[in-house]
Amino acid sequence: xxxxxxxxxxFLALWGQRLFQFLPLDxxxxxxxxxxxxxxxxxxxxxxxxWLVVRRLAMVANALSHTILIGLVVAFLVGGGLWxxxxxxxxxxxxxxxxxxxxxxxxxxxxxxxxxxxxxxxFSIGVIALTLLTKNSHLGTEAVMGQIDAxxxxxxxQVAWITGFNCLLGLLFYRGYLISAFDGALARxxxxxxxxxxxxxxxxxxxxxxxxFRAVGVVLxxxxxxxxxxxxxxxxxxxxxxxxxxAGISALASLLAxxxxxxxxxxxxxxxxxxxxxxxILGLFYFISLAAIKVRxxxxxxxxxxxxxx
Amino acid sequence: VTTPWNLFLDPxxxxxxxxxxxxxxxxxxxxxxxxxxxxTQVGELISHAAYPGVVLxxxxxxxxxxxxxxxxxxxxxxxxxxxxxxxxxxxPDSALALLLALFFGGGIxxxxxxxxxxxxxxRQLTSYLFGQAPSxxxxxxxxxxxxxxxxxxxxxxxxxxxxxWSFDQTQARLxxxxxxxxxxxxxxxxxxSxxxxLKAVGVVLxxxxxxAPAxxxxxxxxxxxxxxxxxxxxxxxxxxxxxxxSLWGLPSGPLVALMAVLVxxxxxxxxxxxxxxxxxxxxxxxxxxxxxxxxxxxxxxNLQQLQGRVGxxxxxxxxxxxxxxxxxxxxxxxxxxxxxxxxxxxxxxLHRLWEAYLVNSVGMDVEQVHPSAEEMEHILTxxxxxxxxxxxxxxxxxxxxxxxxx
Numbered sequence: 001x002x003x004x005x006x007x008x009x010x011f012l013a014l015w016g017q018r019l020f021q022f023l024p025l026d027x028x029x030x031x032x033x034x035x036x037x038x039x040x041x042x043x044x045x046x047x048x049x050x051w052l053v054v055r056r057l058a059m060v061a062n063a064l065s066h067t068i069l070i071g072l073v074v075a076f077l078v079g080g081g082l083w084x085x086x087x088x089x090x091x092x093x094x095x096x097x098x099x100x101x102x103x104x105x106x107x108x109x110x111x112x113x114x115x116x117x118x119x120x121x122x123f124s125i126g127v128i129a130l131t132l133l134t135k136n137s138h139l140g141t142e143a144v145m146g147q148i149d150a151x152x153x154x155x156x157x158q159v160a161w162i163t164g165f166n167c168l169l170g171l172l173f174y175r176g177y178l179i180s181a182f183d184g185a186l187a188r189x190x191x192x193x194x195x196x197x198x199x200x201x202x203x204x205x206x207x208x209x210x211x212x213f214r215a216v217g218v219v220l221x222x223x224x225x226x227x228x229x230x231x232x233x234x235x236x237x238x239x240x241x242x243x244x245x246x247a248g249i250s251a252l253a254s255l256l257a258x259x260x261x262x263x264x265x266x267x268x269x270x271x272x273x274x275x276x277x278x279x280x281i282l283g284l285f286y287f288i289s290l291a292a293i294k295v296r297x298x299x300x301x302x303x304x305x306x307x308x309x310x
Numbered sequence: 311v312t313t314p315w316n317l318f319l320d321p322x323x324x325x326x327x328x329x330x331x332x333x334x335x336x337x338x339x340x341x342x343x344x345x346x347x348x349x350t351q352v353g354e355l356i357s358h359a360a361y362p363g364v365v366l367x368x369x370x371x372x373x374x375x376x377x378x379x380x381x382x383x384x385x386x387x388x389x390x391x392x393x394x395x396x397x398x399x400x401x402p403d404s405a406l407a408l409l410l411a412l413f414f415g416g417g418i419x420x421x422x423x424x425x426x427x428x429x430x431x432x433r434q435l436t437s438y439l440f441g442q443a444p445s446x447x448x449x450x451x452x453x454x455x456x457x458x459x460x461x462x463x464x465x466x467x468x469x470x471x472x473x474x475w476s477f478d479q480t481q482a483r484l485x486x487x488x489x490x491x492x493x494x495x496x497x498x499x500x501x502x503s504x505x506x507x508l509k510a511v512g513v514v515l516x517x518x519x520x521x522a523p524a525x526x527x528x529x530x531x532x533x534x535x536x537x538x539x540x541x542x543x544x545x546x547x548x549x550x551x552x553x554x555x556s557l558w559g560l561p562s563g564p565l566v567a568l569m570a571v572l573v574x575x576x577x578x579x580x581x582x583x584x585x586x587x588x589x590x591x592x593x594x595x596x597x598x599x600x601x602x603x604x605x606x607x608x609x610x611x612n613l614q615q616l617q618g619r620v621g622x623x624x625x626x627x628x629x630x631x632x633x634x635x636x637x638x639x640x641x642x643x644x645x646x647x648x649x650x651x652x653x654x655x656x657x658x659x660l661h662r663l664w665e666a667y668l669v670n671s672v673g674m675d676v677e678q679v680h681p682s683a684e685e686m687e688h689i690l691t692x693x694x695x696x697x698x699x700x701x702x703x704x705x706x707x708x709x710x711x712x713x714x715x716x
Contacts, residue, residue, distance in 0.1 A: 058407035059351055066514070107578045113525055116350050120518030121571040124564035127440060131560055145418055145439075219358070219514075220418070223411035230404055273422035279415025286408070290398075 008263040015259075025153055033156050034148055034274065035258045037215050040156075040163040042250025044208040045224035046232075047170040050243045051201055053229045055181050058222075059112075060100070061205050063119035065221040067096045068209040069126025075210070076133055082158050085210050086165075093206030096122060097199050146217030146275045155214060162211035166204055173200060178239060216275040224250060227282040234289045253281040314554045323557075326443040328451050330510040330549040332458035334566060337503045337516070338523035338545025339465055342537045343496060345524040346476045350517060351406055352392070352497075356504045357516035358410045359388030361417030364438050364508065369424055374450065374509065377438070381505050388413050389497065414513075441512030441563030443553050450509070457506040461499050465538060468495060473534050510549065512563030519545060522570035529577035544573050596688050597622065597630050599657050602639060603687075605646055606654035616644065655715045661687040662708035662715075663698050669709040670702060676709045 006014060011031075018032070028036070052061045071088030078084045096118055103114035170177075180187035180194045187194055205225070212221045228246035236245055257278035264270040312320055317327040344350045360381035367380025388409050395405040421435050437445060446454075465472065474482040475492040483489050504516050511519055527540035552566030597620075604610065604619035613627055620627065634640045639650035646654060664686045668679040690698075708714055 053401070053404055056401050056403050058401070059403040062354075062407050062410065103578075107582060109525060109578075110345070110348060112348050112350050113345055113521055116354075116517060116521030117525055117571065117574060120515060120522055120567045121575070124515060124518065124567040124571065127564040128560060128568065145421070217418070219414045220411060222407050223415055226404060226407045226411060230400070230408060271422060271425070273418050276415050276417075276419030276422060279411060280419060283408075283412040283415070 006262055007266055008259055011259045011262050012255075015255075025156070028153065028156075030149075030151070031258055031262065033151055033153060034215075035254055037151055037156055037159050038254035038258070038274075038278065039251045040159050041208070041212045041215060041224055042228065042254055043247045044163050044166045044211060045221075046228050046243050046246035046250060047167060048201070048204045048208050049225035050229040050232075050239060050246060051177050051181060052205065052225055053233065054239070055198075055201070057201070058226050060115060060202075061225050062222045063100075063115050064093065064096050064202060064205050065209045065218045065225075066119055067122035067126065068092045068206055068213060068218055069130060070095060070122045071206060071210050072213065073126055073129045073133065076130070082161055085158065085162070086207070089206040089210040090203060092122070092210070093203040094199065096206070097202040101195075145273075146213070146215055146220060148215050148274045151215060159211050159215070162207055166207050166211075169200070169204055173197065177201065216278065220275050220279050223279040223282055227279070227286055228253075231282070231286045231289050234286075234293050249285055250282070253278055253285060256281050312557075314550070317550070317554060321448075323444070325448045325451050326446040326510075326553055326562075327550060329446045329454040330443045330553045330562065330566065331546045332454050332549075333503070333507040333510050334519055334545040334549030334552075335542040336458040336461040336545075337507045337511070337519045338527075338541040338548075338570075339462060339538050340496075340499050340503045341520035341524040341545075342527060342534070342541045343465075343472055343476055344500060344520050345528070346534070347496070349496075349500070350520045350524075351403075352389075353500055353504055353520040354517035355388055355392065355406050355410050355413075356385045356501055357508065357513050358417075359413035360385045360505060360508060361414055361438065361513045362420050364513075365417055365420040365424055365435060368434060369420070374453070378505055378508075381508060382501065384413065385501055385505065389501070437512075437561075438508055439512055439514055439563075440561035441508070441510050441515070441566070443510045443556060443562035443566075446509060454506055457502055461503050461506075462542065464495065464499055468492070469535065469538075472496065476534070510553075510562060511566050512561065515563040515567040518567035519548075519570055522567070522574040523548065526570075526574040526577040529574075529581045544570065548573060592688075594630070594633075597626070598634055598639070599653075599688055601627070601630055601634060602646065602650055602654040603657050603661075605640065605644060606651065606658065610644060612644070657687050659715050660690045660695060662710075662712060663695065663702070663705075664690065665708045665710070666702055666705050666714070667698050670705075679709065 015032070015035075018029075049061075052058055068089070069092075071085075071090075071092030073088075074091045075081075075084035075088035078087060099118040099121070100114045103109045103117055104111055109117065176187070176192045176197050179190065180192050180197050184194055187197075208225065209218060209221045212218075212224065216224065228249045229242055231249055232242045232245035236242055257274050260281075261272050261274045261277050264272050312323070317323045341350065341353070344353055361384075363380035363382065363384030364377045365380075366384070367377035370376055370380070391409055392405060395409070396402055400408075424435060471482070471487050471492050472495070474485070474487050475496070482492065504520075507516050507519060523541040523544040524537070526544050527537040530540050531537055548566055548569035552569045553562055555565045555569075556562035600620050601616065604616060608615075608619055610616040610619060613624060613631070616631075617624060617627055631640065631644070634650070635642065638647055639653065640646055661683045664683040665679045668674045668682060669676055705714060
């Protein structure tokens with residue numbers, strides 16, 4: 001079954017119809033697999049990204065999403081598969097965190113230099129190793145750009161496992177993350193090790209990136225990690241609510257992106273990258289929300305001023 | 311494949327060689343200022359945000375100049391957006407990551423459009439991701455030479471202002487040497503050098519050339535002007551070697567970046583080893599001093615008795631005494647030679663002089679001065695000794711009523 005060439009609203013209608021037929025996985029269409037992968041990644045991104053934003057680690061996550069290429073090399077060397085990917089994510093996360101720490105502590109580099117050096121080292125080695133190992137100079141490009149149209153049911157299963165694992169970690173360590181993000185002293189008193197929680201968070205970012213690299217590419221992982229939580233933070237302030245709203249925003253944006261890219265293909269013969277569209281839609285959500293919040297604040301201020309003068 | 315030296319002359323390869331070398335030197339020099347001001351991540355934003363501009367430029371004009379103009383405009387837009395966002399309550403790193411992802415996503419969207427309109431432009435586009443220096447020609451040299459020389463000249467001419475602005479902005483404003491225009495100048499230089507390097511180093515790794523040579527230069531010197539020169543030299547060297555390695559069919563960006571990272575790691579390790587070596591040398595000297603002093607005072611018969619006085623492991627002591635014996639300070643049976651006796655006397659003298667100074671001139675309690683003297687006896691120079699003697703009027707006894715030897 002395929003959606004074929006459906007314009008925007010027909011796509012949504014058909015999707016809604018099929019959603020409630022509860023089809024088994026092997027009858028899902030390519031578009032539905034794409035959408036499901038994006039929604040799952042959105043959940044991961046919201047779960048991990050909210051912590052990154054409040055701990056001001058967004059640029060560290062950017063570095064990590066690039067250095068994940070080393071993880072892909074590791075996964076390639078051990079023969080791929082889900083366990084290969086998990087091992088790769090673990091290696092990349094620990095290596096990035098460890099190198100950044102070592103540069104800034106033992107070698108006394110400033111934080112941004114340490115991040116920059118780690119990023120350059122691991123990413124360049126990753127690109128060269130991937131090119132040499134696979135004899136395919138396009139693989140590096142694919143890893144950066146993503147290859148969303150090549151996803152299949154196996155990818156969906158992998159991403160589902162990764163998401164499940166990520167959510168489990170996120171739930172288990174929710175309190176630890178919360179306390180160490182907002183009150184380091186209390187975290188120490190209660191016996192949470194901030195440095196270990198930081199490393200765990202890096203491992204979760206690595207897990208998200210390695211799940212996402214095939215679908216959206218390593219650079220756009222940052223968009224999934226940072227944009228939805230930032231948008232959600234404009235509306236709500238409790239962290240659980242931020243996570244939920246961010247996941248919802250990602251899911252909505254994914255649906256729109258998939259539908260829109262089909263629509264452009266049908267109506268204008270314009271094949272657009274779904275992941276690129278997804279990022280732009282997420283950006284659009286953020287800036288619209290920003291404008292809406294500004295207007296609301298201005299309205300309230302003028303309302304108060306009006307009451308005071310009366 | 312040709313030799314590295316031949317790259318400068320070979321008619322096909324001299325274009326990429328000189329181009330890469332020049333832009334890497336310029337980028338690395340700007341990187342020094344950027345890393346002093348902690349702005350290297352802005353360079354990362356510029357390079358990523360330039361990507362949609364490159365795509366648009368190639369769509370419209372299909373040549374390098376078009377790509378660079380497009381990239382410049384788009385990067386400028388990103389910088390303006392960053393300026394605007396940083397005035398809101400957004401964290402700076404969130405703002406950077408947000409814009410970086412947004413612009414790069416736009417680039418990928420545009421690139422997917424190009425893929426079907428102009429299939430042969432795609433090769434050109436992907437070459438901007440990781441850099442593809444060998445595709446440069448002689449005609450590119452002039453453009454890159456102008457850009458790189460312009461950037462380096464601006465750095466030299468405005469060095470004083472940039473230096474002051476990098477380290478002390480208040481002073482820069484007060485002395486009228488800087489202010490807003492220096493910041494604009496720096497941002498302009500960063501923009502131009504990152505854009506110029508996109509063809510050679512690529513969008514994804516341009517920031518590597520900002521960071522790595524600057525880190526290496528910082529390890530080699532601590533003066534800003536020398537750091538600039540070192541960074542430019544290292545950048546040029548990495549550009550040249552990276553280009554040479556890319557002749558084997560690998561993208562040039564990662565290779566150039568890898569060279570720079572290797573140089574940076576090398577200098578970092580050198581610094582680490584130097585620090586360790588200096589510390590070890592000082593510790594060995596203290597150990598030797600302590601052994602000589604112990605022998606002078608208590609005449610131990612064997613190593614066990616010496617260990618009772620000095621502490622430390624037996625093996626360490628054996629090595630240290632072997633070293634002392636070889637240098638002629640002590641004889642075979644743990645007895646001091648004439649030189650050794652003289653040096654031991656001097657150490658004890660410094661120890662007791664320092665104790666006398668702490669008690670008589672500083673007014674410390676007699677019971678508290680020993681630990682400080684244990685440390686100072688290894689450090690005091692003959693000049694300090696002479697001054698102490700003069701200050702204390704050449705005392706004969708220390709506060710514990712021990713004689714001060716001469």
